Amino acid sequence: MLAALLFAGYAALSVSRHRRLQTSGYDLGIFEQAVRAYAWLRAPISPLKGPGFNLLGDHFHPILVTLAPMYRLFPSPITLQVAQAALLSCSAIPVTRLAIRVAGTVPGFVIGAGYGLSWGLQNAAGFDFHEICFAVPLLAFSLESLVRERWRAAVVWAAPLALVKEDMPITVAMIGIYLALHGRRRLGAAVTAAALAVVLLVIMVIIPALNPGGHFSYLSYAAGASQDPVTRLLTPSVKLHTLLLVLAPSALLALRSPIMIMALPTLAWRFWSNNPDHWRTNNHYSAVLMPVVFVAFVDGLARLRSRRPHLARPVTVAAATSCAMVTATLAPGLPLWDLTSVAWRPDPTATAARDVLRQIPDGAVVAADNWLAPQLTNRTTVYLFPQERAQGVRPEWIVTFAQPKAFPDPNLQAARLADLPAEGYTLVRQDDGVLLFRRTAGS
Structure with missing residues (x-):
């Protein structure tokens, strides 16, 4: 028992x-x-x-x-x-x-x-x-x-x-x-x-x-x-x-x-x-x-x-x-x-994040923030954002938080976030601080 x-x-x-x-x-x-x-x-x-x-x-x-x-x-x-x-x-x-x-x-x-x-x-x-x-x-x-x-x-x-x-x-x-x-x-x-x-x-x-x-x-x-x-x-x-x-x-x-x-x-x-x-x-x-x-x-x-x-x-x-x-x-x-107590409280950010992540199709190649990655690993191929660029990976989708988290490097994450439009990524969804980018066709 x-x-x-x-x-x-x-x-x-x-x-x-x-x-x-x-x-x-x-x-x-x-x-x-x-x-x-x-x-x-x-x-x-x-x-x-x-x-x-x-x-x-x-x-x-x-x-x-x-x-x-x-x-x-x-x-x-x-x-x-x-x-x-x-x-x-x-x-x-x-x-x-x-x-x-x-x-x-x-x-x-x-x-x-x-x-x-x-x-x-x-x-x-x-x-x-x-x-x-x-x-x-x-x-x-x-x-x-x-x-x-x-x-x-x-x-x-x-x-x-x-x-x-x-x-x-x-x-x-x-x-x-x-x-x-x-x-x-x-x-x-x-x-x-x-x-x-x-x-x-x-x-x-x-x-x-x-x-x-x-x-x-x-x-x-x-x-x-x-x-x-x-x-x-x-x-x-x-x-x-x-x-x-x-x-x-x-x-x-x-x-x-x-x-x-x-x-x-x-x-x-x-x-x-x-x-x-x-x-x-x-x-x-x-x-x-x-x-x-x-x-x-x-x-x-x-x-x-x-x-x-x-x-x-x-x-x-x-x-x-x-x-x-x-x-x-x-x-x-x-x-x-x-x-x-806290385990049962509604979390608006989590609810918004799951709604955003549903836009990413099964089987897609994604670069995700450390705290969003395990929400996707069962149905997509996930790389870690923002390291994926240095690793030579160009995913179709990138999902992260507007406010960089402590892991792995908030400064690098903020810099990459600012560079995404120049790299050919367009913001397609934003909800409660969760950002979803998609690579522009031909970029």
């Missing part, structure tokens, strides 16, 4: 944001272009990333092909959002089941609800679509199996993580180390060796082979190491704030469990990165940490109860209460809170 309620909440949040033009080409539109290509048995080319850009040369996420049959039946960005809601919500099943097994029905349900309403999952559900939604349930089921010493089941659940994103096999390697430390040395060594081999193959061979520049672009995030490693990992203070929020729902009990080693790869690459977006708590980056910290929380609680059996009940009640208090305290600032 908890998973069903979470699914309803996540899906309502995602769809309402899309209806209010709060989803973007980067990233919902990009992922829809890839899944749309898979659905019609083509390579995952994303024009929003650039002409002929194979998305497997950006990140390695072939698991997206599993969405193709559903998308073929329901070709819409909402299909991706609903799939993400389902994947995130079903991850609550193993976490809650384990919590009830350890703590009892009521405290276990409270901890499970704390997991489902955790800031990491909410931020993922509230920000477009990302392949990492596949990793969340796979990790949750795998870690539950580890705690229950179902070793082979843990490996079976963990194996598909190699198909989610190029960094996830390192987490699988940590699962192998956990197995080795718990007496399954041969199995653990095999899992670790295979996972590290996959990382090297993907980053050094597969992605460069498919990338237009012939390299793995995101290695640049590791550049610029001017300070010592400890300083780089722990400063600025926003990193410590993120780490504190990761651990807060568990009242630090997660630190009692060796399951927490599974969080190290994700925390390490994020805090080592020179991209400040990776350090913060917004977007989808912390989603994979939530099953780790909550399973570690439950495991840490079980270990404490076994060592202090006379304190088992008060410790359990205190842990569940702490989790509930953290959840309630953070709730007003998290995406699901929108469902209490």
